Amino acid sequence: MNIYVGNLERGVNESDLREAFQPYGEVTSASVIKDKFSGESRGFGFVEMPNSTEAQKAISMLNGKSLKGRTATVNEAKPRTDRPRTGGGFGNRRY
Secondary structure (H helix, E strand, O other), rough: EEEEEEOOOOOHHHHHHHHHHHHOOOOOEEEEEEOOOOOOEEEEEEEEEEOOHHHHHHHHHHHEEEEOEEEEEEEEEOOOOOOOOOOOOOOOOOO
């Protein structure tokens, strides 16, 4: 199960996420999403746990709890939907 972890303190890294979730079961991956230009954390990440029972337990135990000084938002990640790209062009303007 893919788990969304939001409201992360900027200093939280992949090891911190893995460490927080491992007491509840096997963690196959943990990632903190970073800004592609600055390389700084965007304040959220994802944790992958193969056992859904363990993942649900982790979600219920960690949602609303402090993770490195900030209250984390933890829930099941929703599938990504591709958003239509807007802006950047001139649209239908006539010259």
